[in-house]
Amino acid sequence: MGWLTREIEHAPCTVEISHKFESLHAHVRFNNGTTVYPGDEVQVKGPEIMAPFGEIVREDREATIVRASKLERLWTRWTGDIEVMELCEFSFSEEATL
Numbered sequence: 769m770g771w772l773t774r775e776i777e778h779a780p781c782t783v784e785i786s787h788k789f790e791s792l793h794a795h796v797r798f799n800n801g802t803t804v805y806p807g808d809e810v811q812v813k814g815p816e817i818m819a820p821f822g823e824i825v826r827e828d829r830e831a832t833i834v835r836a837s838k839l840e841r842l843w844t845r846w847t848g849d850i851e852v853m854e855l856c857e858f859s860f861s862e863e864a865t866l
Contacts, residue, residue: 775835777802783812784826787819796831807836807844 780799786792796812804810811832819825836844 771838774837774840777833777835779831779833781812781829781831782826783817783829784824785817785819786824787821788824789822798831799828802833804833805836805841806848807840809834809836 779802782797782799784793784795784797786794796810798804811834813830813832814827817825817827
């Protein structure tokens with residue numbers, strides 16, 4: 769893989785959607801052991817999955833993975849740290865604000 773080139777992969781995956789009181793989540797597991805790295809883009813093929821309240825739905829799908837170039841991966845790692853720190857900006861004060 770070059771500094772500016774992107775590669776495309778296709779991988780079988782399992783999508784799990786949970787719509788329960790104790791757990792609300794959506795997960796994608798690649799069935800062939802594929803790993804996603806910083807900057808990679810993943811698109812799961814197929815129609816939207818809706819889980820009724822109180823249930824977990826699992827479906828087998830195919831995912832398209834667009835691998836980031838070396839330059840994009842480096843940029844994502846560098847700026848990702850900054851963006852995470854922005855999420856951590858919070859403060860504590862004794863005054864209640866309205």
